Amino acid sequence: MEPVAALERIAFLLEREDASPYRAKAFRTAAEAAHGLPPGPVDAAAAARLPGVGPKTAQVIAEASAGRTPGYLAEVEARADPLAEGGEELRAALRGDCHLHSDWSDGGSPIEVMARTARDLGHAWAVLTDHSPRLTVASGLSAERLREQLAVVAGLNRTLAPFRLLTGIECDILDDGSLDQEDELLAGLDLVVASVHSKLRMERAAMTRRLLAAVRNPLVDVLGHCTGRLVTGRTRPESQFDAAAVFAACAESGTAVEINCRPERRDPPTRLLLRAVEAGCVFSIDSDAHAPGQLDWQAYGCARAAGAGLGPERIVNTRSADDLLARAFAV
Ligand SMILES: [Zn+2]
Numbered sequence: 082m083e084p085v086a087a088l089e090r091i092a093f094l095l096e097r098e099d100a101s102p103y104r105a106k107a108f109r110t111a112a113e114a115a116h117g118l119p120p121g122p123v124d125a126a127a128a129a130r131l132p133g134v135g136p137k138t139a140q141v142i143a144e145a146s147a148g149r150t151p152g153y154l155a156e157v158e159a160r161a162d163p164l165a166e167g168g169e170e171l172r173a174a175l176r177g178d179c180h181l182h183s184d185w186s187d188g189g190s191p192i193e194v195m196a197r198t199a200r201d202l203g204h205a206w207a208v209l210t211d212h213s214p215r216l217t218v219a220s221g222l223s224a225e226r227l228r229e230q231l232a233v234v235a236g237l238n239r240t241l242a243p244f245r246l247l248t249g250i251e252c253d254i255l256d257d258g259s260l261d262q263e264d265e266l267l268a269g270l271d272l273v274v275a276s277v278h279s280k281l282r283m284e285r286a287a288m289t290r291r292l293l294a295a296v297r298n299p300l301v302d303v304l305g306h307c308t309g310r311l312v313t314g315r316t317r318p319e320s321q322f323d324a325a326a327v328f329a330a331c332a333e334s335g336t337a338v339e340i341n342c343r344p345e346r347r348d349p350p351t352r353l354l355l356r357a358v359e360a361g362c363v364f365s366i367d368s369d370a371h372a373p374g375q376l377d378w379q380a381y382g383c384a385r386a387a388g389a390g391l392g393p394e395r396i397v398n399t400r401s402a403d404d405l406l407a408r409a410f411a412v
């Protein structure tokens with residue numbers, strides 16, 4: 082394995098195991114630097130003189146360039162277990178991912194690296210869904226920056242074909258249920274995930290009205306992490322809303338309910354997931370990746386979906402890009 086590939090593989094595995102982002106980032110930075118290396122063996126001292134390369138990453142470069150498997154890579158490979166038990170068939174049926182972030186908002190990697198990683202995981206397509214303007218803590222994109230991003234995505238698609246990077250957004254649902262981006266711009270995107278990121282503890286009736294307005298909005302394709310709960314670290318309780326009414330509206334308007342795969346979210350909780358299944362909703366199993374290795378987290382959601390009795394016909398990301406774009410989210 083070449084030094085760049087070895088460093089990228091280590092970064093991927095560290096992101097996948099949810100290691101410190103700084104540790105994974107060190108390997109991504111070193112991979113960038115290693116692009117400029119001539120072929121053939123490089124000793125660790127020479128590698129360490131590259132910008133952003135430290136002792137650990139220099140060692141990986143030295144070992145890989147000499148044709149050996151780097152010790153550090155062997156170590157992280159050895160502890161890379163399957164992420165989840167169950168849902169393997171569903172995972173094999175997935176053709177894409179409807180929710181991921183790049184360094185244009187609060188993700189850690191460039192758009193191209195996210196797209197290439199999604200492709201290498203076997204996907205035919207993925208939707209880039211950076212944040213909307215009012216989520217300033219996550220560097221939400223203004224209308225102008227989103228338009229700039231659309232041009233970048235169009236350019237990337239020329240080099241990534243047949244893989245397709247679809248355009249999208251994770252759009253904030255504002256207090257009154259309206260969306261945090263210009264309608265005209267939203268209408269031109271391939272897919273819109275709408276999520277609540279503010280006032281999560283709004284009173285139940287108001288939150289129900291807010292969610293109903295969003296999921297009934299024809300511009301919205303997917304309802305993101307519907308309860309907003311956080312189950313690890315700095316935990317957060319579920320938002321309170323009339324789940325029967327919201328899921329009925331999702332089913333009626335063909336808005337997919339997201340099964341958010343992030344380990345700290347696992348949203349919706351099983352109790353609500355089962356209610357959404359009963360309501361006849363379709364689902365989107367989304368990584369919500371903020372780093373390339375996190376794209377593999379769909380395995381968590383596949384296990385949960387299979388556990389809830391869902392088959393591929395109810396999962397929108399088992400569809401081809403063309404079927405997805407036809408917005409035929411009804412079962
Ligand atoms: Zn979100």
Ligand SMILES: [Zn+2]
Binds near residue numbers: 180181369
């Ligand atoms: Zn997100």
